[in-house]
Amino acid sequence: MTVLPADGLSLAAEFPAPAHEHWQRLVEGVLRKSGKDAEGSAAEEALSTTVEDGLITRPLYTSRESAPDAGYPGFAPFTRGSKPEGNAAGGWDVRQRHALTDPARLNEAVLADLENGVTSLWLTVGGASGVPVSALAGALDGVYLDLAPVVLDAGGETDAAATELLRVCAERGVDARSVRGNLGADPLGLAARTGAEPDPSAAVHWAQRCVQEFPGLRALTVDALPYHEAGGSAAEELGASLATGVALLRALTDAGLSVEDACGQLEFRYAATADQFLTIAKLRAARRLWSRVAEVCGAAGSGAQRQHAVTSSVMMTRRDPWVNMLRTTLACLGAGVGGADSVTVLPFDHALGLPDAFARRIARNTSTILLEESHLARVIDPAGGSWYVERFTAELADAAWSFFQEIERSGGQGAALRSGMVGERLAATWAARSKNLARRKEPVTGVSEFPHLSERPVEREPVPPGPAEASGGLPRVRRDEAFEALRARSDAHLTATGERPKVFLAALGPAAAHTARASFAANLFQAGGIEPVHDPVSVDTASAADAFRASGATVACLCSSDALYAEQAAAVAEALAAAGARRVFLAGRPAGYSGVDEYVFAGSDVVAVLSSLLDRMDVA
Structure with missing residues (x-):
């Protein structure tokens, strides 16, 4: 019979205490084998990665890491969650977004979602992109408004949509104390979207009414999505949301509300991305930062931020949209682990227009699987105590607070939007990120990496066209936009001529010598809609010209090892040029081979290379 030690099961009792320096020496040995000579902290830095906002993620985090005390779930600074029980009381609120303009179709979709796991509704109302205000009652026919919270996006x-929603509630006998949801007043978010001058008067009016008559209803949304969707970083999204929240607090307290009541009228909306750790850290940092704002305003106990996380539209792709299911699953996981109160999973075909019933079903079931089968909500703050997450949360919070202070120094969120300060900052961030996307340092699966040229379009149920998006303010960006433009040119060429532009892969030597670079080149050219021809599998100086002519291609790319390039590249390149190749590429670092016009390699500007190549191939 085995007797356990008095202090429990000592799993590491027979091992010496590990030392950080010992780990560094092991890293040095690995780097040395790869040709890098670094010692001590330099070895650790070699394995570190710079991410958004200049933050650095290191390869190892230990108890030596310093971070502010995260407190306890449900208590200031609320880093670990706004409620003591976290989402363990029943999981997060599964909130489905609806932007149909036909009230009958909207009602059908709403009822189907509520019957199959959705717990609240996010409705686009009014204008050209939402159901008419006058049709809101019909759209909500059969919905138990005392059980299913409604969030408006009007x-x-x-003003008109809020009036109509409350009229419908009263008409159906819903007690004012049972009304839940959010009226969606968001004057600064509307200004960010449209460029209009923000007018907080309606928001203030509805906040006052909610405090007096509807204790379970919030009036205002602090929507940070416009800043994320304009290309902003996580810290910029957080900083803008803080500045917006502070501006609304000022307006509400100036109108006579207490700070506690004003805080209770706000719900914050953030983007959740496929970078699950960034999403977790962002939501935790947001709660800590807002708690600090409430504390400074004299309402420390009211600093529990209500959060609505929405899977990012920036990360969604039009090509190979099935991959979006994986992206939204990771984003939903990050939102849930990060402690979001409500989560909206955008359908996988979001970038193609309004979703059909199948896409909505997959979206709502994403939350269901994570809650019911993965049991994410059964643990309060699952990431709490991770040295990496705690440190990342603290560093992100510091970066966000710095941007918030910049906005405040410029006169507040309204002034920063009017002056262009926010827009310029976000544009600079997106420009830097676009360079990484173009160089595939930030790969987009199915688009810039592993594209599928023969992919069949997604077959969807007939749905009306997508709603017109608000314009006039900050732009909306997507990670796939530069590559999508290239693929669209290829598609147009296919429609006009019956075939795609082609590149002949001139592979030199045996498969072991050329396979890696031939695969790299094929992947790269397909990202621009250029079809690779790799037949025959291998060529030499004598056969290259005939093989190129038979391929039907107008450009060629040499693929092999550095050793074989030194022996054959110049001669084969000149033979290809003589055979009519408009451009001869080589897969590898520039080496000055005669006859080679351009080199493609890891880290090169793929978008610039492919755009120029399509021009040379007369692809409009």
């Missing part, structure tokens, strides 16, 4: 028609 833009400039918020």
Whole structure:
């Protein structure tokens, strides 16, 4: 019979205590084998990665890492969650977004979602992109408004939409104390979307009414999505949301509300991305930062931020949209682990227009699987105590607070939007990120990496066209936009001529010598809609010209090892040029081979290379 030690099961009792320096020496040995000579902290830095906002993620985090005390779930600074029980009381609120303009179709979709796991509704109302305000009652026919919270997104028609929603509730006998949801007043978010001058008067009016008559209803949304969707970083999204929240607090308290009541009228909306650790850290940092704002305003106990996380539209792709299911699953996981109160999973075909019933089903079931089968909500703050997450949360919070202070020094969020300060900052961030996307340092699966040229379009149920998006303010960006433009040119060429532009892969030597670079080149050219021809599998100086002519291609790319390039590249390149190749590429670092016009390699600007190549191939 085995007797356990008095202090429990000592799993590491027979091992010496590990030392950080010992780990560094092991890293030095690995780096040395790869040709890098670094010692001590330099070895650790070699394995570190710079991410958004200049933050650095290191390869190892230990108890030596310093971070502010995260407190306890449900208590200031609320880093570990706004409620003591976290989402363990029943999981997060599964909130489905609806942007149909036909009230009958909207009602059908709403009822189907509520019957199959959705717990609240996010409705686009008014304008050209939402159901008419006058049709809201019909759209909500059969919905138990005392059980299913409704969140409005009505833009400039918020006043009318809020009036109509409350009229419908009263008409159906819903007790004012049972009304839940959010009226969606968001004057600064509307200004960010449209460029209009923000007018907080309607938001203030509805906040006052909610405090007096509807204790379970919030009036205002602090929507950070416009800043994320304009290309902003996580810290910029957080900083802008803080500045917006502070501006609304000022307006509400100036109108006579207490700070506690004003805080209770706000719900914050953030983007959740496929970078699950960034999403977790962002939501935790947001709660800590807002708690600090409430504390400074004299309402420390009211600093529990209500959060609505929405899977990022920036990360969604039009090509190979099935991959979006994986992206939204990771984003939903990050949102849930990060402690979001409500989560909206955008359908996988979001970038193609309004979703059909199948896409909505997959979206709502994403939360269901994570809650019911993965049991994510059974643990309070699952990431709490991770030295990496705690340190990342603290560093992100510091970066966000710095941007928030910049906005405040410029006169507040309204002034920063009017002056262009926010827009310029976000544009600079997106420009830097676009360079990484173009160089595939930030790969987009199915688009810039592993594209599928023969992919069949997604077959969807007939749905009306997508709603017109608000314009006039900050732009909306997507990670796939530069590559999508290239693929669109290829598609147009296919429609006009019956075939795609082609590149002949001139592979030199045996498969062991050329396979890696031939695969790299094929992947790269397909990202621009250029079809690779790799037949025959291998060529030499004598056969290259005939093989190229038979391929039907107008350009060629040499693929092999550095050793074989030194022996054959110049001669084969000149033979290809003589055979009519408009451009001869080589897969590898520039080496000055005669006859080679351009080199493609890891880290090169793929978008610039492919755009120029399509021009040379007369692809409009």
